[in-house]
Amino acid sequence: MFLIQKLLFLSLLLFLSLLLFLSLLLGAMVYFEQLKESQDAWEVCAEALAKGIYSDDHVKFFCFQVLEHQIKYRHGGLSPAQQQLIRETLMKWLQGQLMNSQPEKPFIRNKAAQVFALTFVMEYLTHWPKFFFDLLSLVGLNPHGVDVYLRTLMAIDAEVVDRDILHSPEEVRRNTLIKDGMREQVIPSLVESWYQILGAYQQSHPEITCQCLEVVGAYVSWIDLNLIANDRFVNLLLSQMSVEDLREEACDCLFEIVNKGMDPTDKTKLVESLCQVLQSAGFFNVDQEEDVDFLAKFSRLVNGMGQSLVLSWTKLAKGGDVKAAAEALRALETKVPLLLQLLVHDDDDISANIVGFCYDYLNVLKQVRYTLMLTLSHQDIMLAVMKKLTYDEEYNFDNEGEDEAMFVEYRKQLKMLLDRLAQVSPDLLLEAVGRVFNNTIQRWQTASFMEVEVAIRLLYMLGEALPASHGAHFSGDTAKTSALQDMMRTLVSSGLSGYQHTLVSSGLSGYQHTMSFLDHRGLRHSSPKVRSRVAYLFSRFVKTLHKHMNSFIEDILSRIQDLLELAPPENGFPALLTSDDQLFIFETAGVLIVHGESPAERKQALMRSLLTPLTDAFRLLLAKLASEREEERQAALADCLSHAVGFASRTSKAFSNKQTVKQCGCTEVYRDCLQTFLPALSCPVQRGSLRSAVRSFLHRMIICLEEEVLPFVPAASEHMLKDCEAKDLQEFIPLISQITAKFKDQVSPFLQQVFMPLVLAIFEVLCRPAEDNDQAAALEKQMLRRSYFTFIQTITSSGMNEVLANQGVENVERVLFTIIQGAVDFPDPIAQKTCFIILSKLVELWGGKDGMAGFPDFIYKHIVPACFLAPLKPSFDLTDAQTVLGPEFIQYLQQEYLPSLQVSPDITQEVCQVLQQPDAKVLKNYMKAFFQRAKL
Structure with a gap:
């Protein structure tokens, strides 16, 4: 008992100590803030x-x-003494x-x-x-x-x-003056101090020397380069390239010097002099250097020197200086052996740092005539890229981490080089890839999986690279087309589709013939990654070749039947495909049915057999969801229901328009789906996900069924407007806008009926209180407000002004005031622009003699002031404004509105004269200047 009391007492002491510490910390922070704000x-x-x-x-x-x-904040208020x-x-x-x-x-x-x-x-x-x-x-x-x-x-x-640090225009001007002053007054003295520091502390304080090298690298971009790029200073830097503690920072410093903008001829000379010294000191003997961290820095330096030479050559060649351009090109050629050494280095960081130079160099090869040296270097780069594409033995395929992700990115860089090689010399690339590919595939049983994977990857990359450079695979060159076809034939007939390593199977999946997609080599492979990849590739395969597959469409459909089943949450068995993968399979099935050569009756039967299991399962699961009380189980059922709707929607991707749906006899099938899915909108639980799924299906049906969907819209809208959140409304408005824009007068009675319930639902959500610092809620309301204004714009732009006009005077006025408010009060330029477009359209529709009663008065009392008040807001973009004016408006401005703003008669006269100018540019510039003056 005593021990328990003692432990409780100690715990209490610890707790009190923690409270005391927190209170002291809080007190210190408060005290610090008070001190900062204190005057003295x-x-x-x-x-x-x-x-x-x-x-x-x-x-x-x-x-x-x-x-x-x-x-930082009070310097301007300090006295000279302070x-x-x-x-x-x-x-x-x-x-x-x-x-x-x-x-x-x-x-x-x-x-x-x-x-x-x-x-x-x-x-x-x-x-x-x-x-x-x-x-x-x-x-x-x-x-x-x-x-x-x-x-x-x-x-x-x-x-x-x-x-990288953003500055205001004032700060930019100040900083420019500071740099100008430093250049004139102190930079030579600073450079001399750096030279002294670099020499004095090289041995005794290497950390200070490294700091100084960093300073030189930072300042060299904007000071006179001659102060640094001279024999005395550069020789000191080069000597530090041989000091183990300094050479990485020395490399970085030289890199910044090389990157300095300067005359192309001078840049070539600078780079050449640096290279000569580095080569003489043995730095070009990359194979003898064991410090990979230094080599990564050195590779970056060489990359900078190489890209500088490419830039110099480009400028000189464009400028017509043939002699200087030739010298830059010769300098470039002499760097290629070093480029290749670094590109093929075992360490990928070293290799990756030189890719930019390699890419730019290949671009030069594209533009110059081939010499033997250029052709050989092109071949060497090609072989280097092929070698570096290979996975190393440490790559963890089962648990990919940061290193693996970096290699994937590095491979993307290598692919860019291969694409450029295809542009420079497609013949050589085809020959080289063919040689590597055929040699590997002929001995695939004994080759390592890494070799096999690279061979397949190269063929894949070749197929992507060549069309970009030579049209449709060499523009009908049968010899070269035949070479590609031979490689494809070799791959398909090699037996490689049974290769067990996932990496090879993934690479192969793009080339499987039809049946191998469907068996253990493809959709039923042991690896989930392979199955997922095959699902996508099989979809692309069918979309491309469906015209050639008519004779075995139903065979394929029967083989994938089990992959088209909706997996209920209580199943307990892992599905072969994820729901995302199944989307591709359902789309594939839809394409096969729609584009086959069967009569319409058969297509309808096949589509019904595809979708009926979904609708049957949907009814059962929806009934279970309505009676389910456990929240986790509700979520699982809702997910499954959403997947069912998504799968049905994805099959409709096979149709391009209503005519296609009618031609296939599938209109009734999709109407039945709609009939089945719509009750989910009134489900009392998991409303968000279910509404979202059904809403997406309705969007698709508007495209596929056109007016056949209209009978379903009123009931769907009624359900979706009940118990709405901001997100629900924001997603519902595009659906109504789509219907409005597409069907116009056909849906006018419906829109007149639903308009105010929708508007009132929006107002109710926008008026709900929220925490001041709740940014997510504020953003949701902003987006909903934008959607609301976009909806009004859709109605007015579609010529359906009767929808708004028939809402009753009070409701019309209420809506109009929200548009004025959106144009003036909300700091949202997107919403403001939409509101002014609406107002402009309403003036056009209702502003004349035959317009809505009382609207001209509304124009003068509210729309005109909005045109002047809105540009005075800080958020208003004065570079984006358009105005259409008439004589009555000019008279109103001159006699009533501008005097009410205390605008002097002279300026009033000036404004009205400019507003009547026919040149829109003059008007725009004047109004911009006018409002900028008014803001001051």
């Missing part, structure tokens, strides 16, 4: 940093945060670092660098033009000071240069 608390933090009062790292970080907030205090604080803190034996923690140094950078951005152009000179004279070559200096430079790069 930052000065306390500044003093603490300058004098080094606190030793606790978190307190020091906290002080820098307070100072950062002050500089701004001076910030500058002195930073320099005193930095001076303290020079005297410390141990540097601050990295997170403090990073925060300090951010504060230095913010202060620089705020004051360099005005109060602190000697920022860098003050910094450099203070830190000298002190390693602690140099570290902060380099971190500050990177923080300045993030604030001023980094293109």
